[in-house]
Amino acid sequence: MKRVFPILGILTAILLSYALYEALVVAPTEQTMGNVQRIFYYHVPSAWTAFLLFLINFIASVVYLVRRNPVADVIALVTAEVGVVFCTVVLVTGPLWARPVWGIWWTWDIRLTSTLVLWLIYIAYLMLRRFSTSGQTPVLAAALAVFGALDVPLVYFSIWIFRTQHPQPVIGGGGSIDPVMLHVLLINWAAFLCLAALVCWSRYRLEMLQREVEQAQAQESLVAPRGAR
Amino acid sequence: MNFLYAAYTATWIIHITYLASLFRRYKRLRKEIEELKK
Amino acid sequence: MSVLVPITRATLAKDLRLEWRSKDAINAMLFFALLVVVVFSFSFDPDAEESRQIAGGLVWVAFLFAAVVALNQTWARELRNQVLDAYRVSPAPANSLFLAKALGNFIFVGVLEALMTPLFIMFYKLRALGPAWQLFPVAILGTWALVVNGTFFAAISLRTRSREIMLPLLLFPISIPAILGMVNATTAILTGELSARFWIVLLATYDVVFTTACLLLFETVLHAE
Numbered sequence: 363m364k365r366v367f368p369i370l371g372i373l374t375a376i377l378l379s380y381a382l383y384e385a386l387v388v389a390p391t392e393q394t395m396g397n398v399q400r401i402f403y404y405h406v407p408s409a410w411t412a413f414l415l416f417l418i419n420f421i422a423s424v425v426y427l428v429r430r431n432p433v434a435d436v437i438a439l440v441t442a443e444v445g446v447v448f449c450t451v452v453l454v455t456g457p458l459w460a461r462p463v464w465g466i467w468w469t470w471d472i473r474l475t476s477t478l479v480l481w482l483i484y485i486a487y488l489m490l491r492r493f494s495t496s497g498q499t500p501v502l503a504a505a506l507a508v509f510g511a512l513d514v515p516l517v518y519f520s521i522w523i524f525r526t527q528h529p530q531p532v533i534g535g536g537g538s539i540d541p542v543m544l545h546v547l548l549i550n551w552a553a554f555l556c557l558a559a560l561v562c563w564s565r566y567r568l569e570m571l572q573r574e575v576e577q578a579q580a581q582e583s584l585v586a587p588r589g590a591r
Numbered sequence: 592m593n594f595l596y597a598a599y600t601a602t603w604i605i606h607i608t609y610l611a612s613l614f615r616r617y618k619r620l621r622k623e624i625e626e627l628k629k
Numbered sequence: 630m631s632v633l634v635p636i637t638r639a640t641l642a643k644d645l646r647l648e649w650r651s652k653d654a655i656n657a658m659l660f661f662a663l664l665v666v667v668v669f670s671f672s673f674d675p676d677a678e679e680s681r682q683i684a685g686g687l688v689w690v691a692f693l694f695a696a697v698v699a700l701n702q703t704w705a706r707e708l709r710n711q712v713l714d715a716y717r718v719s720p721a722p723a724n725s726l727f728l729a730k731a732l733g734n735f736i737f738v739g740v741l742e743a744l745m746t747p748l749f750i751m752f753y754k755l756r757a758l759g760p761a762w763q764l765f766p767v768a769i770l771g772t773w774a775l776v777v778n779g780t781f782f783a784a785i786s787l788r789t790r791s792r793e794i795m796l797p798l799l800l801f802p803i804s805i806p807a808i809l810g811m812v813n814a815t816t817a818i819l820t821g822e823l824s825a826r827f828w829i830v831l832l833a834t835y836d837v838v839f840t841t842a843c844l845l846l847f848e849t850v851l852h853a854e
Contacts, residue, residue, distance in 0.1 A: 382599075397595055398594050398595050400595055401594070401595055401598040401599075404598060404599060404602050405598070408602070427846075427849065444609075447605060447606065447609045450605055451601070451602050451605050451606070454598070454601045454602070454605065455598040455601065455602060458594050458597055458598040458601065459594070459598065461594060462594045479802060479805050482801075482802035482805075483802045483803060485802075486798050486799050486802050486803075489795070489798055490785070490786075490789065490795065490799065493789040493790045493791060493795060494788060494789045495788050495789060495790060496787075496788035496789075496853065498853035501849060501850070501853040502785045502850060502853055505785065505846045505849065505850055506785065506799065508842065508846065509778075509781075509803055509839070509842060510802075510803065512838055512839065512842055513802075513803050513805075513806065516806040516831070516834065516835055516838065517805060517806045519806070519831065519834075520805075520806035520809045520810060520831055521809070523813075523827045523828065523831060524809060524813065527813075527823055527827075557606070561606075561609070561610065561613075564610075564613055565613060568613060568616060568617055568620070571617075571620055572616075572620055575620055575623050575624060575627070578627055579623070579627065582627065
């Protein structure tokens, strides 16, 4: 197992470099937006990865609430943290793309706003985990994750109503995508998924180690020190 | 054009910052393990 | 199921009675509500035309702050007297405690809103151009949305450092669809330009979804403290 990790690390680095090359050189320049459009190859895969991680968090939270399996709890924590990292990337690259192309840093369009709310919910989740002094923090956090998951479709729906009543410029429009661009997009997504898996694995191992250390420290404090009697 | 480089750079800064914080925590844990072993 | 209603009613009556006798929380909160309205009036002072556009947002943000202050002390009395431990071992259903607290908060925040509203109308010279009666379902559904989740998150925040800030931290993101609904419904009714119907449906859906979630998960949270 120990050897797999560095091998995976190197593979990921190679894949990411190749994906970067594809995004900057191979992908054709977009007609209307120019080279700035290449941000798309980082923005969209990061969003998909973040959503996938949050989905895993939701599943792990439900499993934890039902089974109280400690591994499920660690998976929930890990995917929440790494998900927030990727979501931050989305929220930073989004405005950097919007500004030169559409002239505005931000708009309350449905995807951007939903992503922002999701980010806020998970920051709140991480804060709860950090600030809670209860012995049963995992249960509370899992409950919060369930609430967050219930909230997301409602957020989407509420912004959809808002946008139907107040039409605004559509960002990152729909329509079909050039096959070469799709290819580059998918390669970048694969690369970021590998990165996410690697980071999650690292964080998982770190958390497991931390819990072992805490347990050892707790036991240590129970044992009487030499010469105390 | 600068926005493109800014976006890619920002992405990597965010990821590297997180990984650095993980590494720092790992170092601290290692130290605590050494303390325990004594 | 059969014990739920009488126990809820009894707990709610006890809370209301205690609150009425001590009156300390009520007085502080009434004054706070008044202060909020006054401060907002100094901060945003538009003429009658503009005021209808922004009043929806103003009023509900003011209500939101007042609600957070009220929600923060939801479980304070229980914590002080170790009542929660007694509740955990008693055969009473956990949901009756939750419903009693949520309804108590609802009444409380409702009273605050009822007092703040005439002040807002006065300071901002408000008059509804749309169907004013719709403001009642909006107020009821909106307040319940804040209160039901607020009571639940107040319970989650019980054993956290910085408990008072934890509650709004958890409540605000989750409440965003509801806040959007309340504000836009109120603006729609005041300006009369759009229909508030979709927003009312959204608020009702939000209330149903989260009331169910709170009732399903409260017992777990209560035992997790």
